[in-house]
Amino acid sequence: MLIETRRLAKIYRMGDTEVQALAGVSVDIDRGEFVAVTGPSGSGKSTFMNLLGCLDRPSAGEYRLGGTAVSDMDGDQLAQTRNRHIGFVFQHFNLLPRTSAVENVALPLIYAGIPRKERVAKALRMLERVGLADRAHHHPAQLSGGQQQRVAIARALVTEPLLILADEPTGALDTRTSLEVMALFQELNRQGMTLVLVTHEPDVARFARRALRFRDGRLE
Amino acid sequence: MKLGALLVIALRALATNKMRSALTMLGIVIGVAAVIVMIAVGAGAQARVEEQIRALGSNLLLITPGTRTQSGVRLPGSSQALTEEDAAAINQEITDAVAAPALRGGAQVVAGNANWATQIYGTTPEYLQVREWALLAGRGFTPVEMSRAGKVCILGSTVARELFADSDPLDQVIRIKRVPFTIIGVLETKGQSLMGTDQDDIIIVPISSARNRVLGRPTQARSTAVSTIWVKVAEGYDTKVAEEEVRNLLRQRHRLQPGTEDDFFLRNLAEVMAAQEASSRVLALLLAAVASVSLLVGGIGIMNIMLVSVTERTREIGLRMAVGARTRDILGQFLVEAVTLSLIGGLVGVALGIGGAMAIATFAGWRVELSPHAIGLAVGFAFAIGVFFGFYPARKAARLNPVEALRFE
Numbered sequence: 001m002l003i004e005t006r007r008l009a010k011i012y013r014m015g016d017t018e019v020q021a022l023a024g025v026s027v028d029i030d031r032g033e034f035v036a037v038t039g040p041s042g043s044g045k046s047t048f049m050n051l052l053g054c055l056d057r058p059s060a061g062e063y064r065l066g067g068t069a070v071s072d073m074d075g076d077q078l079a080q081t082r083n084r085h086i087g088f089v090f091q092h093f094n095l096l097p098r099t100s101a102v103e104n105v106a107l108p109l110i111y112a113g114i115p116r117k118e119r120v121a122k123a124l125r126m127l128e129r130v131g132l133a134d135r136a137h138h139h140p141a142q143l144s145g146g147q148q149q150r151v152a153i154a155r156a157l158v159t160e161p162l163l164i165l166a167d168e169p170t171g172a173l174d175t176r177t178s179l180e181v182m183a184l185f186q187e188l189n190r191q192g193m194t195l196v197l198v199t200h201e202p203d204v205a206r207f208a209r210r211a212l213r214f215r216d217g218r219l220e
Numbered sequence: 221m222k223l224g225a226l227l228v229i230a231l232r233a234l235a236t237n238k239m240r241s242a243l244t245m246l247g248i249v250i251g252v253a254a255v256i257v258m259i260a261v262g263a264g265a266q267a268r269v270e271e272q273i274r275a276l277g278s279n280l281l282l283i284t285p286g287t288r289t290q291s292g293v294r295l296p297g298s299s300q301a302l303t304e305e306d307a308a309a310i311n312q313e314i315t316d317a318v319a320a321p322a323l324r325g326g327a328q329v330v331a332g333n334a335n336w337a338t339q340i341y342g343t344t345p346e347y348l349q350v351r352e353w354a355l356l357a358g359r360g361f362t363p364v365e366m367s368r369a370g371k372v373c374i375l376g377s378t379v380a381r382e383l384f385a386d387s388d389p390l391d392q393v394i395r396i397k398r399v400p401f402t403i404i405g406v407l408e409t410k411g412q413s414l415m416g417t418d419q420d421d422i423i424i425v426p427i428s429s430a431r432n433r434v435l436g437r438p439t440q441a442r443s444t445a446v447s448t449i450w451v452k453v454a455e456g457y458d459t460k461v462a463e464e465e466v467r468n469l470l471r472q473r474h475r476l477q478p479g480t481e482d483d484f485f486l487r488n489l490a491e492v493m494a495a496q497e498a499s500s501r502v503l504a505l506l507l508a509a510v511a512s513v514s515l516l517v518g519g520i521g522i523m524n525i526m527l528v529s530v531t532e533r534t535r536e537i538g539l540r541m542a543v544g545a546r547t548r549d550i551l552g553q554f555l556v557e558a559v560t561l562s563l564i565g566g567l568v569g570v571a572l573g574i575g576g577a578m579a580i581a582t583f584a585g586w587r588v589e590l591s592p593h594a595i596g597l598a599v600g601f602a603f604a605i606g607v608f609f610g611f612y613p614a615r616k617a618a619r620l621n622p623v624e625a626l627r628f629e
Contacts (some may be wrong), residue, residue: 030387055542055622076546090626098236110225111544137279155543 002162002194003029003052008061010047021047023217024061029196031162034059034189036205037198039214046167048214049198053086053165054078066162081109087156087164091171093148095140095155101127101137105154111161126154130184146177154182163194170204182207230557233529244525245565247518252569253576254511255598256590260577262418263589270502273493275419277352279459281317281466282491286482300445301483303472304427307449309473311346311394314465316454319494320347323427325435331383331394338379339422340396342430348407350452358390358405369428374405376422388489401425429508457488465595487562489494512601518565519605526558526613537617538625551618558610559603566602570595 004106004173023091029035039045039149050056051063054070057078057219063070065085073081082088087108112120121173130150140148149169156164166185169177186207189195213220223387234241285302307321323342328335341347345360356373373396373479380389389403401423410419416588425434427446453462467486474483530537539552577588 032360052624053542055626078549079541079544079546079549082542088542090539094535094542095624096536096539099232108543111540111546111549113222161545 001028002031002033002066003027003196004062004064005051006062006064008048008051008058010044011058011059011146014054020217022051022058025217025219027212027219029163029194031194032189032192033210034186034195034208035197035215036208036211037196038200038202038211038220040154040200040206043214044217045198045214047217048163049167051090051195052196053180054081079111083108085160086160087159087161089149089152089166089169090166091168093140093145093152093172095148095151097141098139100139101132101143101151101154104140104151104157107155108159112155122158123154124159129152129157130154132158145173149173149177149181150184153181153188157188157193164188166195168199169197170199171202178204208216226556227560230560233533233557236561237529240525241561244521245568247521248515248562248605249518249566249569249572250603251272251511251515251518252566254514255601256570256573256595257576257580257588258511259594259598260573260588260590261580262500262507262588263591263594264498265582266497266504267589268477268587269493269497272412273497276413276489276493277350277452278490278493279453279455279457280350281453281459281463282487282489282552282623283451283466283470284447284485285402285445285451285485286484296520300443302446302449304444304446305475307344307446308434309469310449310451310466313469314462316457317451317462317466318346318350318454319449319451320344320350321427322347322448322450323430323435324447325430327381327397327423327434329379329394329396329423331389331392334383335358336379336382338376340434341422341424342427343424344427347424347450350450351410352452354408355405356408357388359404360405366428368425370426370430371399371401371429372375372404372426373401373405374424375403376420376424377406377409378418378420378527379423380406396423396425396434401429413436433610439512443594453490459488463488497529500525506553512579515601515605519562519609521611522558522561522606523613525561526554526610527616529557530554530613530617533617534620534625535622537620538622538628541622543627545619550620551614554617555607555610558614559606562602562610563599566599569602570599573598 005025005027005220007024007026008022009024010018012019012021025048033089037045037048047056047211051058054065061071066180070078070081096107102120102123106119108160109119109122115206124133127136130153132147132150132154135143135147140151142153170181182204185195185197197204197208250378263308283302285300304321307319310317310319320343325340326337327340328337344366348355355374356377360374361370364370373394375389382402383389383394384392389406394403407420410564413419413582437597449465451462453459463486470484471482476483540550574590577590580586581588
């Protein structure tokens with residue numbers, strides 16, 4: 001199993017009130033799966049996503065990624081895990097402005113301590129893989145929304161992670177571009193990449209091969 | 221993460237907001253320049269004082285005659301109490317001191333077509349030793365010249381220049397109040413005194429010659445009164461102790477009863493100098509301190525802009541964390557950015573400060589002393605300010621929660 005969660009829970013404290021965002025979720029996801037995480041807003045799917053992405057720590061329960069217990073890691077170890085094993089794709093792309101596509105793609109490699117030449121070479125290969133080799137030196141502002149998201153996907157791929165987490169990756173794109181991006185995800189999955197996709201759009205969720213539906217912090 | 225990579229990120233971030241970066245640096249630029257100029261001016265003033273002290277000679281006591289009461293009127297400095305014998309006694313009794321009596325007066329001097337009004341100083345060979353005044357050419361007085369009121373003289377460099385211009389004054393004859401004197405020596409240039417008078421405008425003659433041939437009045441022909449006794453206390457010997465010894469010796473020689481006033485003035489120049497030096501040092505320190513305040517204000521400007529920058533770039537920070545930046549990577553990134561701001565500002569400030577100090581030297585005519593030490597200090601201070609004021613914003617960035625940072629609008 002690539003991902004194993006056992007009774008994973010997250011409680012947020014807001015002043016005096018406690019909000020149980022996630023109430024004991026146990027899920028297994030195998031290598032090479034393409035999973036869609038769906039549910040209405042406030043259902044806990046984003047919280048689940050943040051825990052899977054090692055961006056946040058669970059209040060209770062266990063999470064193992066590739067056999068390693070993530071729940072016990074400290075901040076630096078979490079950062080290293082994110083760097084090596086997880087690629088993120090966000091709704092708003094989150095590319096660095098005034099920075100070329102190739103440098104955006106190479107960003108995670110800086111934190112992996114890889115020398116500059118190698119970083120650029122790898123980043124260029126990834127841009128080629130998402131079909132943007134000719135846009136390597138364009139800045140985000142010079143690229144369309146779909147192109148920006150493909151740069152972001154190349155950035156997620158560049159460290160050759162165990163899985164890619166995509167949080168509403170088509171939320172800021174029109175229908176046609178959304179389809180292109182989803183087709184790219186399907187292609188990556190066919191090549192063996194594990195994908196977890198958070199979305200509230202049924203049309204987008206349909207691209208995945210398995211769906212996890214959340215409601216009130218639990219799996220339906 | 222390597223420093224080079226952090227530096228590239230920092231420079232790019234600063235280049236993104238060029239105007240803002242430049243304005244932020246301006247605080248540090250002005251601060252560093254002010255510190256450098258102020259230290260240069262302060263050090264210049266101090267160097268001037270030290271130079272004057274050196275010119276006067278160190279560890280000096282100056283004795284002048286006290287007041288004399290005549291028909292109920294006190295006449296300052298007119299006492300005949302101080303004599304050549306007093307000076308000789310000091311030389312004999314106090315082993316750590318050298319005394320030189322001096323008789324002073326003005327005179328018109330003629331050499332060929334040139335003439336010059338200057339100061340005639342009748343003294344003993346010890347005088348040059350006391351004043352640490354070397355001969356540029358020629359020789360000093362011989363014992364015979366001293367005892368027989370020899371018609372020989374030594375010229376100060378100003379007098380030599382005024383009377384002889386470029387030609388060699390040695391062995392020439394000049395007339396001091398119509399009395400012919402042979403020039404046997406020329407003194408080194410000593411420069412201005414603390415009071416701003418030209419110390420080189422002087423002719424030195426044996427004290428006996430001054431008394432009997434130039435300055436003497438008939439009534440004083442037999443007197444040995446002098447106008448000044450210079451005393452040099454040996455190096456490493458406490459001038460205050462020497463001062464007391466000299467005072468006791470003179471009181472004893474003048475047969476003054478305990479409880480009565482001295483009939484002479486005894487001034488410890490070393491102490492006057494020390495006080496002057498101390499005050500110039502305090503002044504220099506004060507100037508530098510005031511300038512440092514502007515550097516501090518510049519630092520606060522850096523902190524301010526870095527806080528704005530962290531807030532503006534919250535999502536960037538969230539993204540960097542998501543792709544693997546550790547706490548210390550984010551901390552390093554913003555710290556390097558702040559230090560880069562302050563260091564570039566510091567280097568520009570150094571250039572401006574050096575230029576400013578030179579401009580002051582050129583246009584105001586003040587003496588300035590630029591020391592690599594002070595420049596290094598200012599740059600180091602700028603660096604420290606970058607670290608100090610950059611740390612809080614950097615820590616704020618590093619402590620952001622990645623989930624919230626990514627969601628920040």
